[in-house]
Amino acid sequence: xxxxxxxxxxxxxxxxxxxxxxxxxxxxxxxxxxxxxxxxxxxxxxxxxxxxxxxxxxxxxxxxxxxxxxxxxxxxxxxxxxxxxxxxxxxxxxxxxxxxxxxxxxxxxxxxxxxxxxxxxxxxxxxxxxxxxxxxxxxxxxxxxxxxxxxxxxx
Numbered sequence: 001x002x003x004x005x006x007x008x009x010x011x012x013x014x015x016x017x018x019x020x021x022x023x024x025x026x027x028x029x030x031x032x033x034x035x036x037x038x039x040x041x042x043x044x045x046x047x048x049x050x051x052x053x054x055x056x057x058x059x060x061x062x063x064x065x066x067x068x069x070x071x072x073x074x075x076x077x078x079x080x081x082x083x084x085x086x087x088x089x090x091x092x093x094x095x096x097x098x099x100x101x102x103x104x105x106x107x108x109x110x111x112x113x114x115x116x117x118x119x120x121x122x123x124x125x126x127x128x129x130x131x132x133x134x135x136x137x138x139x140x141x142x143x144x145x146x147x148x149x150x151x152x153x154x155x
Contacts, residue, residue: 044134045127054122062115069108076101 042052080097083089120128 045123045130047127051122055119058115058118058122062111066108066111069104069111073101073104073108076104 038052038055041047041055047055076097080094080101083094083097120131123131
């Protein structure tokens, strides 16, 4: 009975984690909508050309770090799905793989938090105030992410 409960809990965690990452990483705009997000933020915050260039550089740095983690997380999710669809899934293995996937999610969230901090540092005080207003009006971020980070491309 204990193994069944552990398995059910692990399965619920996996499904919840997959949903959370999907929402955080992609928002309602789907994959690779950085151009639309950049256009929106440029207009909303009245970003200068220098700020736009700096944000693009920050995003490129984010992607260089995030893409391997995203690929790893996708593989972890696929491994979990395969394991759970097996005839007799091992609850200990499901739990270990769930924790590993969660750790990857935390690493991705940390990258987004770092991006957000660096992004805000590029803004003038007036732009920071405007960004705070945008975030307050959209509690899940301007484009669906829980931390307000721009959507992450996944090509």
